[in-house]
Structures are given as structure tokens and as C-alpha cells.
Amino acid sequence: MARPREFDIDDAIAKAVEVFWLRGYDGAALPDLLDGMGIARGSLYKAFGDKKQLYLRVLQRYDEVAVAGAVELLTDPSEPDGAKRIARLFDTVIDVVREGDRKGCLMCNAAAGPASEDADIGRVVSRMLTRMTQAFAAALQASQRAQGWPLEAQEAEAESLTASYVGLRILAKAGEPADRLQAAAEAAVGKSLRSEKV
Amino acid sequence: MARPREFDIDDAIAKAVEVFWLRGYDGAALPDLLDGMGIARGSLYKAFGDKKQLYLRVLQRYDEVAVAGAVELLTDPSEPDGAKRIARLFDTVIDVVREGDRKGCLMCNAAAGPASEDADIGRVVSRMLTRMTQAFAAALQASQRAQGWPLEAQEAEAESLTASYVGLRILAKAGEPADRLQAAAEAAVGKSLRSEKV
DNA sequence: CGGGTTTGGGACCAAAAAGTCAATAACTCA
């Protein structure tokens, strides 16, 4: 090693997450990233290679932080009732909206964006979605109602919950009122796990 | 009127729909649009104003064709069972995926894209989403299971179905296998309307 | 047929895009 890096690379990625999250892949211009990250052009290229590679790092970071947080919530053993874990996850989503955050979810935005057709990016996005679905499945396993279901039915329900999650976050981004989102979330969750037979 | 337009403007919009659908708003460059529409630069600007206005026309067209088609299916009086109408809509989505079409849904892609933060675009997207939700609500009204529900519950369920729809189409775009999508779709629909009590 | 008017085509433009590079600065190690 010779001259040490002057910026913290993890911190720079965290800042890049914000920029891509807010503006999307195409919408995030180099100057936006440079401003947001507080580094110069050359430094970015030396440290990350190019824009796409930075984006991949950003998606991985989102996986490690945001997706991991959701997974943790859904598999939290301190809450024995899986149905409650699921309800809690959706509640936090609504809370974020109520606080005025309409950025949506980077994973969801990335999945819907045209960049997801790129093989590398698509792979990372798919992996995140799969992790979500597996976590939903784990929560279902720990729910009164679903744990007796055949495995296929559980998996189907888990994937359906992922779809609801993604859809809800996109409706949130599209400006749907928080109250309606909350009602929809309760319908999505409650229907399969709370309603009927108490 | 003097010299008549040489291209069909409706046809040109239809072609522009394909380009924006495939590449997204930012990703659709002028040359892409020009090629796809088969007209020259000057003609496009004369006929549509600028890129954003063309995009608005494209979204409206999508509303009139694709969204209207879904609404029609969901409110089709020739199928008395609303639950079946909903199931049929989701079936057609899966069919499209099975045919290899992974473009997703323009409305959904537009909602997730950063362009939706633009007031004009956001308005059109919201309107489409609302139309979908209303159509789902109409179908629920015509379903055995939901028609007895309180109005609020019906509306919540309708919004939840819109979320499932959007989420499913984005999972499809992200490359989720058709079989899993189908299972998830059946879970999303069947759960509330088919399962339990026949 | 000819003036008025609108379209078609594409050369042209300024701005912005991503990416490169060479000079300078800051460090390690001998």
C-alpha cells in the first residue's frame, strides 16, 4: 500500500445507495453520484470500475442492510407467531410511507427497471427476491394457520406475499394514500393468517 | 390544412408504446423511438411536442388498451362469478409470461420508475391504478364470498388485489419462473375467493 | 395553376452523458 484512500468506501457505497434509490439507475448521473458520495470522478472510477459495477455494489449493500433487515424481522425467534412477524413487516412499510418517504424499495424499483434485464443486475435482484420469499416461508412455518399446509401451499403463499410486498411498495411510490395502503396491507396479510377461525 | 400527415398517428403511438415498454422512459432514446415509429425527428417533434408529451400519450394509450382490457375482463357481465373473472385476469398474466413475454406491465414499470415523480406522469399512472382497483372492487361485488363484506373490506381487498397484480407482474419481469408465479397468483386469488367453504 | 400552409427529412446544435488520463499529492518501507 502506498497512499491510503481518503474516503471510507463503505460510507461512499451507503451514500450511493441513496442516490440510486432516489433517481434510479439511468436517472443517476455521474455528477449526482459524485456530489452525493463526496468524491471526485477519478476516485470513483479507480475505486469501483464503472457505473454498473458501483450499482452492483449498491444493490448488494441494499441486500445486506434493507433486505437483511426484513428477513431478520420475518425470522425473528423472539416473536413466536410468524403471522405477527409478517404483519409487523407490512406495518413498518406503512410507517415509512406515513413519515413521507416515497422512494419505495430499491429492490422493487430495480426489479421493475429496464436495467434488470442485464444479466448481472438481474441475478442480484432475483437473489434478493428469493431471500424475501424464503423469509416469508419461514414466517408462515411459524404461523398457526399455515404450518399445517402442504409445503407447496406454503411456498405459493410465500411467493404471493412477496408479490404483495413488492406491489404495495410500488403503490406507495406511486403516491397511493397511506390509509388505503394500510387497509390493503391488512387485507393481504390478515386474509390468509388472521381472519376466519380467529 | 395543407400537406397531410404521411404516417398514422395512432399507429405511431402504438409503436412508441412498444419502445417505452421495452426500454423504459429514460432508456428509450430518440433514435430508438424514431426507428420504432418509422418517422423522422422533425415529424416526431411536430406531432407530439417533445419526449415527455409523447410518453404521456403512450401511457394514455396503454390505459385505453391494456388497462381497459383488464377492466373489461374484471367487469364482464357474461361471467357472473366475479371471483372467476379475477382468476381469469391472473391466468392471462401467467399465459403472457409462458409465451416468453417478460416486458412486464407498462403501468407497473412506469409506477416504479423515477419518472413517476413527475406530476403529470404520476397523475396518469395513479389514474390507471385507481381504475384497476375499481374494477377489482366490481368483480368482488359479483363474487359469492366478498359481496357480503362491508364496503371498506371490499375496497381494502380490491386494493390488495391491485398490489398483488403489480407485484406479480414485476416478479415476472424479474425472471421468476412461470410455475412459481402461477402458484403465487392462485394463492393471491384463491385464498380470498375460492378456498374455505368451497 | 399558384399562393398559402403544413409536413417530411435530416443537418445541425448545445448540453450532458460516461469514461480517460496525466500531473500532483500522500503514504510505506528500506
Add this chain to the structure above:
DNA sequence: TGAGTTATTGACTTTTTGGTCCCAAACCCG
């Protein structure tokens, strides 16, 4: 201390972006 190595910087290049404009062509109406 000085040689070697790596990071920082911002000017630079190339390509592409969305958008303008002018001229020729095609039409209507009188």
C-alpha cells in the same frame, strides 16, 4: 531521506442526449 506505489483531482475526449431549424415536398383553396 528517497524510491516506489497508490490515491486525488479536474481537465479532457468521445459519444449520445433531447431539441431546433430550414428547405423541399405535398396538399388545399381560390
